Amino acid sequence: MRDMLNHGRLWVLAQFALIALMFAWPAHWRASAAALLLALAAFGLGVWVLAWNRPGNFNIRPEPRPAGQLITDGPYRRMRHPMYTSLLLGMAAVAVAAADLPRLAAWVALLLVLQGKSSLEERLLLQRWPQYAAYRARTWKFIPRPGRLDP
DSSP states (O other), X not given: OHHHHHHXXXXXXXXXXXXXXXXXXXXXXXXXXXXXXXXXXXHHHHXXXXXXXXXXXXXXXXXXXXXXXXXXXXXXXXBSOHHHHHHHHHHHHHHHHHTOHHHHHHHHHHHHHHHHHHHHHHHHHHHHOTTHHHHHHHSBSSSOOOSOOOO
């Protein structure tokens, strides 16, 4: 368990390092409709997530909080990690606005880091809430699953 928690901290460190790199790398920023739409989608989804899963419940590290609750409503009804999706949309907006290869590479690396972080998080969620297995079977990880979902 201790190794899993240490790995969780490394995933978070990698996540923040890539976000910092995306903003720190020199760029000629270009305003575009695509970047604006991605940024608005990221912001809207992030606000929706915070409305359903208050900051006291979720954790920046992949381990569930001791007094946390499993949330499966709101944006979590159709995807398991909507906050990661919001982050990916926001960083995609940065990559589009910069329109350069280093930021695109950093975005792909961020996607891979969030994939690893979410996989660890899901193992910990399964340990904490056995019903997470059924929830995981009916939702997709980062992309909203289309169609009707039965509770």
